Amino acid sequence: MKRNDWILLILLLCLSGLGIVFLGQRKKEEGTVVRISVAGKLYGEYSLQENRELLVETAQGFNKIRIEANEVSVFAADCPDRYCAEHAAISKTTEQIVCLPHRMVIEIIREEQAKNRQEASEEQVDGISE
Amino acid sequence: METKLRRKSYVAFLVIFITLICACGSGCATKKDGKTANENEEKRTIFAMDTCMTLQIWGPQAKEAMDAAVAEIEHLDRLLSTGSPDSEVSMLNQMHEGVVGNDTAALLARSLALFFETDGAFDITVFPLMEAWNFTGDNPRVPSKKELAGLTRQVDSSLILFEPDNKQVSFPETVKIDFGGIAKGYTGKKIAELLKDYDVTGALLNLGGNVQLVGAKTDGSKWNIAIQSPKKDGYLGTVFTSDCAVVTSGGYERYFVEDGITYHHILDPKTGYPAQSGLASVTVICADGTLADGLSTALFVMGEKRALEFWRNRRYEFDCILYTDTGELLVTGGLKDCFSSELSYRIVE
Numbered sequence: 388m389k390r391n392d393w394i395l396l397i398l399l400l401c402l403s404g405l406g407i408v409f410l411g412q413r414k415k416e417e418g419t420v421v422r423i424s425v426a427g428k429l430y431g432e433y434s435l436q437e438n439r440e441l442l443v444e445t446a447q448g449f450n451k452i453r454i455e456a457n458e459v460s461v462f463a464a465d466c467p468d469r470y471c472a473e474h475a476a477i478s479k480t481t482e483q484i485v486c487l488p489h490r491m492v493i494e495i496i497r498e499e500q501a502k503n504r505q506e507a508s509e510e511q512v513d514g515i516s517e
Numbered sequence: 518m519e520t521k522l523r524r525k526s527y528v529a530f531l532v533i534f535i536t537l538i539c540a541c542g543s544g545c546a547t548k549k550d551g552k553t554a555n556e557n558e559e560k561r562t563i564f565a566m567d568t569c570m571t572l573q574i575w576g577p578q579a580k581e582a583m584d585a586a587v588a589e590i591e592h593l594d595r596l597l598s599t600g601s602p603d604s605e606v607s608m609l610n611q612m613h614e615g616v617v618g619n620d621t622a623a624l625l626a627r628s629l630a631l632f633f634e635t636d637g638a639f640d641i642t643v644f645p646l647m648e649a650w651n652f653t654g655d656n657p658r659v660p661s662k663k664e665l666a667g668l669t670r671q672v673d674s675s676l677i678l679f680e681p682d683n684k685q686v687s688f689p690e691t692v693k694i695d696f697g698g699i700a701k702g703y704t705g706k707k708i709a710e711l712l713k714d715y716d717v718t719g720a721l722l723n724l725g726g727n728v729q730l731v732g733a734k735t736d737g738s739k740w741n742i743a744i745q746s747p748k749k750d751g752y753l754g755t756v757f758t759s760d761c762a763v764v765t766s767g768g769y770e771r772y773f774v775e776d777g778i779t780y781h782h783i784l785d786p787k788t789g790y791p792a793q794s795g796l797a798s799v800t801v802i803c804a805d806g807t808l809a810d811g812l813s814t815a816l817f818v819m820g821e822k823r824a825l826e827f828w829r830n831r832r833y834e835f836d837c838i839l840y841t842d843t844g845e846l847l848v849t850g851g852l853k854d855c856f857s858s859e860l861s862y863r864i865v866e
Contacts, residue, residue: 427563467655468773475749485569492562492569512755513734516763516800517726517745517770 419497421459423452426490435459435478435495445489452493459493461486481512558735559583565594566701567653568725574712575719575735582715586708586722593704596620599644599695610644610694614687622684624696624703624807625677631699631811632674635827639815640786642672642688644695652782657773659780665789672786702810705729705762709806726770728763729806739855744838745769747797753840754848754858762806766813767798767840785818794820797842802852803835812837821847825865 419435425445433439433454440462441452450471451463460476461484471486477495484493559579562571570590574582596618598604602611605621617625631639645668647653649660660668671691679686688694696703701724709731712720720731721740730740739759743752747769756763768781768791785792799817803809812835816824821839828837828849836851846862853864 424562468771473749481743483569483571487564487567487569490564490569494562511741512743512752513740514721514723514728514730514763515726515743515745515752516728516756516765517767 419457419495421454422494422496424492424494430491432496443489443491445491447489450486450489450491459484459495461493464489479512481515561587563587563590565590566598566704566725567600567697568701570725571723572708573721574717575732576712576715576717578715579717582712582717582720585711585715589708589711590704590724593620593700593707597624597696597700599697606694606696609686613690613692615685617684617686619684620703620707622679622681624699625679625686626681627703627807627811628696628699629674629677629679631808631815635812635815635819637674637786638818638823639698639811640672640674641694641696641698642674642676642692643698643784643786644693645671645691646784646786646789647695647697647782648693650780650782650784652771652773657780659775660789669787669789672789698814699807699811701725701727702729702762702764702806702808704806705810706806709760726765727806727810730759730761730763733759744800745798747840752858753798753800753838753846753860754856754862756800756802756838756852757855757857758802761802761804762809763800763802764806764809764813765798765800766817768792768817769798783814783817792818794818795842796820796824796839798840799824800838801835802837805834808835825849828865 421433421435423430423443425443430443433441435454435457438455443450443452448465450461453460453462458476458478461471461474464472464486466486466488468488471484474484477484480495480497482495557575557577557579559574561583562569572583572586574586576582596605599606601607605617609615609617628641649664649668651657676692677686677688705722705724705727706729708722709729712731717731719733719735722729728742734740739757741755741757742763743755744765746753747767749769766783768783771782772779781791783792784790794817796817799813801809801813801816803812816827816837819827821841824837824839832849832851836849838852838856839847846858846860847865848856848862850864850866
């Protein structure tokens, strides 16, 4: 093997190493997902990191959802009680926004891998009694 | 020539190697997005008992346990729903007498005992009042004073005759019952018992805000359960506990506003109006989910003084957290080592 072969080998190994690091980081960022379900069926999953507005149309009516600054909230809905729109924006895995009349649930799903120990001890709420 | 060939094979090998790593990386990521990380973990959200329930179960047979738990919830919902005309409760409300099954009998026994123990603060015969207010319907309304006065005369659980031995029950035609104040707690307790048959290591059952805990977390530690603030601006605090129910009742859960006045769904059986006891929220922590559910409603109706008196007489059965309308946070003695909060609070003995 010539010297150039070694250089090429090391270069490619460095590149693949960088690739792995990049993938790992991307996975961590994408780990936080907003999951929307209607009547128990998955409606869609969206990144919590990408700002957007969604119109969820159910058999009973609509809910308008906003993902902004790593938080999700319902900003408009035509349900009779409107509890979903009054609910504060959520950002943690234990939190949920439920629209009972429309049977719509917004959840935050975070991958276990992306959630390191320290983060877990900071949030450390497993459930909410309300 | 030979070196060139060799170099080509090296490059080919490395390209394949890198492609494989990338494919593996993204492949794992995709798989993880769709499924929970732990194969022995099951999470499901269902709509039942007029609320949204989220069940999380850990253990080698988590899937089977989950299926059994959901089937049990659906069974109890069919049995106890006042909304469906052919449920056992609806049949009783139409016939005013009959022989009931094991679950309804167990609920009747507990409900009647609680009625007498709480001096009427917990009463399953408030159903005609709930119907008049129509909190769960599309058009809730404030009934007239006269209407409420007439209806409260019919609210009295002592009119129910129940023989536990043969499960025979009867009550006057004016009486109607609803287990809404206790059914979710009973369901939590029943599922906790059912899960023991499935080698479940831990379960967190959130039945519309009623939390029932079974076993421990995957790392063997207890659970940290937050108590919702009535103002919905965060938590009142957290309770670090296991194998028990954490049930909160508050006027903030279901309500409507008419002419600028907020009317919440926890009715005082004696007045027929939403309870104005000076409490904004009551949380009961108790090994028995049925008791936790019934007591959270009863203590809310009773108010601070009576609620604490009640606790002092039965402090080995349960603990509670009271949050008053004036923003005072009271925590009973049994919780002093497992309650934490950023708010200032007082331990009651």
